[in-house]
Amino acid sequence: MGSRSQPSSLSLAILGLISQEPRSGYDIRRIFTTTPMGHFSASPGAIYPALDRLVRTGLIKGVIDRKQALRPRRLYSLTDRGRRALDEALLRPVDRSDVIWRLDELLLRFAFMGSIHEQKRTLAYLESLLGEVEIHVSWLQEQLAAMPESTAPYGPLAIKHGVMTYRATARWVRHALRQLRED
Amino acid sequence: MGSRSQPSSLSLAILGLISQEPRSGYDIRRIFTTTPMGHFSASPGAIYPALDRLVRTGLIKGVIDRKQALRPRRLYSLTDRGRRALDEALLRPVDRSDVIWRLDELLLRFAFMGSIHEQKRTLAYLESLLGEVEIHVSWLQEQLAAMPESTAPYGPLAIKHGVMTYRATARWVRHALRQLRED
DNA sequence: AATTTCATGTAACCAGTTACATGATTCA
């Protein structure tokens, strides 16, 4: 939604894209279908209602572009409240449930930080992310160690996947921290 | 659902768990809250309706356990149709959209293979997964290379995360293949 | 002339979330 609870992944993605420059629903769809942001629903049945909701909650506003033209479109941009809402969503502290259930949203938040936040905040964000990821890796390893020869012989291997990919995430965070500090 | 379309992630997880041994709704909730399978909704509002649906579509059946006891519970097990449906869901060929949007489901399917499939099929599954993952990594790298200095300065770094974690997944698949071949 | 792209929407459906509700059992 936006006013009280945190925005859904899709709303956050839309807010972030619109924060970069005014965009139409179609622009957003195109981004979702052609770029690596593509695990969002590019279906009009998701995007146009989401845009309506954001307008109704006062986070974005739409103006008709090229009124005179035969193919007008609606360009959305953030309102002041929308910018604040995005800012809050990006700044929210990283917690464990984010790491487990919404890692892609954490990456999304990072991707949109450049346009809004000063680097210091981004560094703090990455550092807290790194901490949570490392805790999660340890927990997975404990689970792995404590796992009995269960009815699912491949279970431990599947958990190993979690260990390996979260470790890769931790490496990425360190890499990103180095990169940002170099500038 | 089950009869025609493929089961949702949650239904698949429930089918898989029940295939190992008869379980109650509460058992399933406990597994979702305490093990690394925890990115499933452990809320009763998700699980009990899902169990109802699976019963209605004839994939599972429930019997009252400990009738005489004061705290009876309903134990579910697969029907023949349910076992076939699970088998089909596990065997479905890996495609690119699975890799992009439902990687965790691909892992879930692997985790449940041990109890049902012969190893040869599991190896074939992993090999096709590896192929798709490698294709996806190449695509991400192309995107990265073709990326302009955009309005989102951290965008390329975020994509780099995708490259690193999918590479980790590829390493895991190779690891799993070696492990399975050793037996 | 036909196809693809630009551009926006609606309607029915379904599944998951949140919150509420109940009650026995076991443990501290």
Added chain:
DNA sequence: TGAATCATGTAACTGGTTACATGAAATT
């Protein structure tokens, strides 16, 4: 005796999916 655990459910809401629908503009 009170808290935690075992055990199962319902109701309202919300948001996403699928499918349908329309039509102009640009490209082949």
